[in-house]
Amino acid sequence: MKIATFNINGIKARIESLPAWLDDAQPDVVLLQEIKSIDENFPKEIFEDRGYNVETHGQKSFNGVAILSKHPLEDVSRGLPGDDDDAQARWIEATVIGQREALRICGLYLPNGNPAPGPKFDYKLAWMARLEARASALLAEETPFLMAGDYNIIPQAEDAANPDSWREDALFRLESRTAWRRLLNLGLTEAFRARTQGPGHYSFWDYQAGAWNRNNGIRIDHFLLSPACADMLRDCQIDRDVRGRDKPSDHVPVWVELDF
């Protein structure tokens, strides 16, 4: 089963290029971020016509996540637990039934956190603490799961073309990387690094300053896998070429192939 994550930076702006990528890549499940749409305005029919079940958790103008799945989705849950006052739509989870077992899939759009320090950075770190708590709870349930999406975290220097320019940025500050490390220390596996080593692998290139043409990218879209899910991992790739197509998002899809 092929499961992808893709920050599309606005469903209205990607109304043609997203279906084109789906037809090309043929993922079974897609976790979308930054749909920038309320649920009522999300064009479900475009995806239902292609055989996908569609579950959204949107809001006006900003953020918003969704799941597309060719397999039935069960027990859909919206919003990251831990703060009832958090109105930002950044988390959705559901259970996908595979051939042999079920997999809990969590789609996330982690806060950017800039400028740092400041209230937005505090929100990012608090959100990551809630994410850690959710991961711990899922581990305790002993059901296989993955958490994937736009983490807005550059894990290591090799994940940026120019790491020195990111040192003080919320995506690469020590506090952010420490919170990321805490997730890994729970026993989660980062899918891409389980299979591919070395620099030069990116999932985001800024629209500005010719970042794509210069390959000035960063790797911030990730899959974290529970131990049982990590045993299912067969492949993990970044669809880099998507960034060079017509009217691209600033992110590209990342996907895993899981045997379950």
Added chain:
DNA sequence: ATGGCTGCGGATCGCAGA
């Protein structure tokens, strides 16, 4: 050498993103 953008709402700019 420097710096360059895009999307959204309800507007013809301000904010947000990373």
